[in-house]
Amino acid sequence: MPHTSIRCLPLAGPLLALALLGGCASTYTEPYAAEPAATVVGKVERRGKGMGWYRQTFVSEVDGAAIPPAGIHPGEVPVRVRPGRHRLGFTVGFRHGGSDELDCPCIAGFSAEVELQAAQRIVLESSLDPQGVVRLRLVDKANGRPLLPELQAQARSARQR
Numbered sequence: 001m002p003h004t005s006i007r008c009l010p011l012a013g014p015l016l017a018l019a020l021l022g023g024c025a026s027t028y029t030e031p032y033a034a035e036p037a038a039t040v041v042g043k044v045e046r047r048g049k050g051m052g053w054y055r056q057t058f059v060s061e062v063d064g065a066a067i068p069p070a071g072i073h074p075g076e077v078p079v080r081v082r083p084g085r086h087r088l089g090f091t092v093g094f095r096h097g098g099s100d101e102l103d104c105p106c107i108a109g110f111s112a113e114v115e116l117q118a119a120q121r122i123v124l125e126s127s128l129d130p131q132g133v134v135r136l137r138l139v140d141k142a143n144g145r146p147l148l149p150e151l152q153a154q155a156r157s158a159r160q161r
Contacts, residue, residue, distance in 0.1 A: 035082065035083060035118055036118040036119040037080040037081055037082055037118070037119075038080070038081050038082075038116035038117060038118065038119065038120040038121070038122065039078050039079070039080055039120070039121045040059050040081060040088065040116075040124065040138075041076050041077070041078045041121065041122065041124065042056070042057045042058030042059055042076070042077040042079075042090075043055070043056070043058075043075075043076060043124065044056045044057075044073060044074055044075055044076075044077060046074050053094070053095060054093075054094070054095040054105075055092075055093065055094050055095075055126065056069075056077075056091070056092070056093045057090065057091075057092045057093075057124045057126040057136070058077040058079075058090070058091060058124070059077070059079040059088055059089070059090060059124075060089045060090060060091040060109070061087075061088065061089030061111070062079065062086055062087075062088055062089075063086055063087055064087070081116055082116075083116055083117055083118040083120075084115070084116065085114070085116075086114055086116060087111060087112070087113050088111070088112060088113075088114055089110070089111045090109070090112075090124065090136055090151075091107065091110075092107065092108045092109075092110070092126045092134050092136055092153075093105065093106070093107040093108075094106055094107075094128045094134070094155070105157070106128070106134075106155035106156060106157055107155060107156060107157075108134035108136075108153040108154070108155045108156070109153065110136050110153055112138070112148055114138065114147055114148065115147075120140065120142070121140070121142065122139065122140060122141065122147060123138075123139050123141050124137070124139075125137040125139055128155060132154060132155045133152055133153070133154060133155070134152070134153050134154075134155045135150050136151040136152075137150050137151075138151075
């Protein structure tokens, strides 16, 4: 059987290339390619075995749209957001192995309006005090300054969810 290359068919080559390019362009676009996004980075941590503890702090909502959690694997949970003003929702969870002093595992939710700049990187820092108050700080990684006053919420039992 003779071998036929695309070069032998004058119209087939350009049409095929156009179809392939059109198909690729319609199925994949780089997110926010026109403008660099800001990145909000939460953390998922685990420490020790058995009696250790576990903490997660991540962005759970952007402008009313829920963001699926990235699982409970230790590491960073980055969310890319267009520059501008956004209402972000945050979820903070703590689990203390072997201790029910604070009715843990416990969880707290926050919501705040934040003005984000292009290519800005925001780090979430959370803590839990002995009275069960969760504190959340949004810190600009470049200069270490908080974006908002510290957010506070009373933790509730995650068992009631």
